[in-house]
Amino acid sequence: MKRPTIKDIAAAAGVSKGAVSLALNGRSGVSDATRARVLEVASGLGYRPSVTARALSSASADAVGLVLVRPPRALGDEAFFFQLIAGMQSSMSSALLLQVVSSRSDEIELYRRWWAEHRVDGVFLVDLLVSDPRVELMSSLGLPAVVVGGAGHHGSLASVWADDYAAMTSVVEYLKSLGHRRIARVAGLSSLLHTVRRDQAFLASVVDGVIVAGDYTAEAGAVATRSLLSSADAPSAIVYDNDVMAVAGAEVAASLGVAVPSELSIVAWDDSVLCQHGRLTALSRDTFAFGARAARALLAVVEGASPTDVEDVLPELVVRGSTGGAPSARG
Amino acid sequence: MKRPTIKDIAAAAGVSKGAVSLALNGRSGVSDATRARVLEVASGLGYRPSVTARALSSASADAVGLVLVRPPRALGDEAFFFQLIAGMQSSMSSALLLQVVSSRSDEIELYRRWWAEHRVDGVFLVDLLVSDPRVELMSSLGLPAVVVGGAGHHGSLASVWADDYAAMTSVVEYLKSLGHRRIARVAGLSSLLHTVRRDQAFLASVVDGVIVAGDYTAEAGAVATRSLLSSADAPSAIVYDNDVMAVAGAEVAASLGVAVPSELSIVAWDDSVLCQHGRLTALSRDTFAFGARAARALLAVVEGASPTDVEDVLPELVVRGSTGGAPSARG
DNA sequence: GACCCTAGCTAAACCGGTTTATCTCCGGCT
């Protein structure tokens, strides 16, 4: 069993390969009559162009790429990425070439390869680093790319981003309005750009703050929480950088006999089923829509549009049962 | 900026394209001296073969495919698939071509296309239907494939599967040993093969059972639970087909004032952070390892090994706080 | 009627590999 090629169409329609190519791609150079005949023959034979062959002659590859740098085991728990991918897919007709690698250098190498082989039409850049070599790489390669979730304005690349600074400020202001003074932040990986942004915003608006490093795992959330709550000047509120750490923190608090929210307020960054069920106040954003927006931005760039910065709507604070007035403010 | 091609290597080494190809692929036909020189030149120039071009001449595409049929929005909540994908990636050096489509016919069309274009070396088949046309399709196309999570023994295809029948039986036996007689099952999509298998096992081992259809969403879990608990002969135990429905069910029970586990026992199929946090008794399997196993099976088939059936370890029942003795058995 | 243009098409090169047919040279055997 073999699928028809452009040669078969040509033979069946009694024209040359070149004419078939022109006809199928809607380009001038063939008469309307010929075009019609070719199209008819093509659909009659169930013809589908081979993206592989097409990519070889430097046209579209009909796929976009996404490389994730991460220990694979850890990936499965991060609903964020799957939501994002699902959203991307919803706005793309092409396929997504996904690969998980373990080091940043492998990632760079992979992007180079994909580019050299016309394997993808463009790529998404996620987990932007503070000074990310990929931005420069994309520009020099001329590979269409969109930065997802950076801080906006990355060289000449398109980007889709959310204002983490403003979001963090709003969270802190909310906690301050409840009377909290000593507030802790359990941060994400410090190499990531958005972590730094959130750190900055946190320190700028907080009265008496402390930042503990974390890595998005439940373990990190538990360890950080335990150390914070057992210190002499324990905070009355903790802001976690993701849902998994927040839930782990809530459990540690419970096990230490620290009541939530009367003695400790908890806020999670990124809402999820986990937060909903744990009744945690969370900073919610529509990751699916975010992914869809990123996909549209990438497709636009691939099609030659000039790169734009799209700012996502500000995440919304969903107040549930895990936040309340500061202990001292209640007397 | 342009990457070196095989032609550049040939020119630099002073040999023909063909010789370079033979040398690089370790095939006979060139002398050791020539081979060494070619390899040296190639690595000196940082040469990487183009998978695109290679795929065109009917060799490896260096990618495997996975098509998910699903409304994209729903996808993000299914941690199962992301875990699976993460596991697959951990055992593969090649990329994964992922596409989400909305209909079964689109899925079939996509597999045909990918095959026709040598775009993938093989594919994973998930969500196997009761009588699935894809099995026949893969055989007729000669496209290497591995059935993931079916019932084992699918035509001539390799498969990686878990014994859902035995697993369901063990769950029911466990509940029976606690004194439960009237047991309900909130099932998954009835078109899926494993749903049917679980239905059969459930009905075969239960004393007084009832099955309600669901679709893995929290809404379905809530609706089913509400209707079960408000009926005249409410069950004393419910087995849900996934974690999301189980958690939703637990919340409905709480809102109706039905105590868990004293008045109602709950078991979830597939463990997750959600179950851990909700203290739900769950049937746990290592989805990540499952994915890794599937990837290895696919690679083996791609490399020409004869298809094998790999049975995964039996899911293990993790007993937490949501199951206990039946009300009547306690007096 | 000679000339030029253009529409419409074909032939051929090209993309970057693999594979096959062919050609040359050298050594061993009788």
Add this chain to the structure above:
DNA sequence: AGCCGGAGATAAACCGGTTTAGCTAGGGTC
């Protein structure tokens, strides 16, 4: 000396498209 065989290499075809150069026929212009 003559013949055969095989190693080592090259040229060329091929995969399935795109793209460019070139050819032909018909119409308009002077």
